[in-house]
Amino acid sequence: MKWVGLAALAVLALALAVLLGPAHVPVGELLRSPIVRDLRLPRAVLAFLVGGSLGVAGASLQALVRNPLADPYLLGLSGGASLGAVAAIALHVGGPWALPFAAFIGALAAMALVYRLGLVGGAELDPRVLVLAGVAVGAFAAAVSTAIVSLSEATALRNAFLWLWGGLSGANWDTVLALCLYAPLPLAVLFAAARPLDLLALGEEPAGYLGVDVAVLKRWVYVAASLLTAAAVAVSGVIGFVGLIVPHIGRLLWGHRHRALLPVAFLGGGTLLSLADTVARVAVAPRELPVGIVTALVGVPVFALLLRRWTRN
């Protein structure tokens, strides 16, 4: 029943994303309209894929570092991606793929650096070290990005700022196709890790005695979740709160078992981000809000409610 409700909500979110927009398209014309075919539909699909990826990455990382406040950007990926993107904007690198590519490279560099720091002192990706390394790398990258932004011209600055808050206006069928080819592999790795992630919640030593190869699990989950987040950031900038909130709503309604939670996080994340993107496009039309602002405006109050619930228990 809950699954039917979630599926219905997902379909509704996609339908609204196609139906609504600044330009009026009569319902009868929907299938023939180039606005729908070339703009709204790829954008809706991309929003769904990005939101879903962030949801799954967030749920997996929360289990990996055993911290309910973890989100996909905790480990410094957003900082790295921003630095890549801001550098590309400041250097006027041209071409439609320059920005996503630069952001992707930046995210991968941050991921590699945090991973390396996580192995310091013979520790096998100690979650506490990972979190600290992520925060440190993120702060450093943010400082460098801000330095670049403060030295660049006004228009470049505005572009960089908008990119940082995330947006899906660059969506087209090529980006959708790229993500469709890319995302299934890390998603499959994370879905395959669902059951061992349940066990990891007991701690690394107990999980090991129950049959989990903890070192291997942590490596795969870290890399897969990071690759997923890096791709999401590359095509849509830093969209906050989806990866934090959606797994928690999933846990409240479906329980903490990852075999249910990860699919729920995908559908829920996709649904939330397509709805948020529709609001971002329609609310102040003909201009657009960065979608990261919408998810934060929805996400922060929901998060505050959840925090109250925890502290009461």
Add this chain to the structure above:
Amino acid sequence: MDQELILAAQGVRYRYPGATGDALGGVSLTVRRGDLVAVLGPNGSGKTTLLRVALGALVPAAGSALVAGRPAAAWTRRELARLVGVVPQREETVFPQRVREAVLLGRYPHLSMFGAERPADHEAVNRALAQCDAGHLAGRWMATLSGGEYQRVRVARALAQEPRLLVLDEPTMSLDVRHEMELFELVRGLVDRSALAVVLVTHHVNLAARFADRVLLLDGGRAAGEGAPAEVLTRETVERVFAWPVAMATYQGAPQMIPQRRRSDA
């Protein structure tokens, strides 16, 4: 090969990275089917380290650690979890969980990567809960259990692995007398009824002497004695290892230690 032999650690030596001394300086431990072996010793004498080495979580610098005839580290974690169930001293609870789900985690080493739990897995869970007298707890949240119930459920989770060896690391820490006794009786009953082998790490010298077939007494990473409780737990040995004056008595054939008051008995 001796089919009955489940655990065989021979002259195991281990030093933690960066430590100046050996945590284990050549210790041996042999466990056969139907054995209840208690590992005793003061804090820091190497009890938990011995378990980690014997179960392949740490690799010994010297000596050998065999589980069911093969080096412990040569088994995959899944294979090992089908042979040995462990109730560790500590574990975390990040997300709330019901008792049945918690015990079902013990089936992990028997499941395929994407496959669902089969009826046989649920039967194994029910059997394990019943063996630990915890069937009525199945629907409860783990966080609502008393200390004794919680430990019985964790033993049930290890039994759901259907292991040949059960390892318990200080399972009665912070339990009152009744729950302590219940847990020792439960473990003894499992050994007697199902020919399971058990290694029990504990601080309870007296309970170990009454319930265990054999004891291994550790002192600073070395064996101060190994064998039947009455042979190992003599006054001289116990006083030396625990660095405290004791008197020894015998109750129902088992040596019992009575720690002395320093002043009044002097």
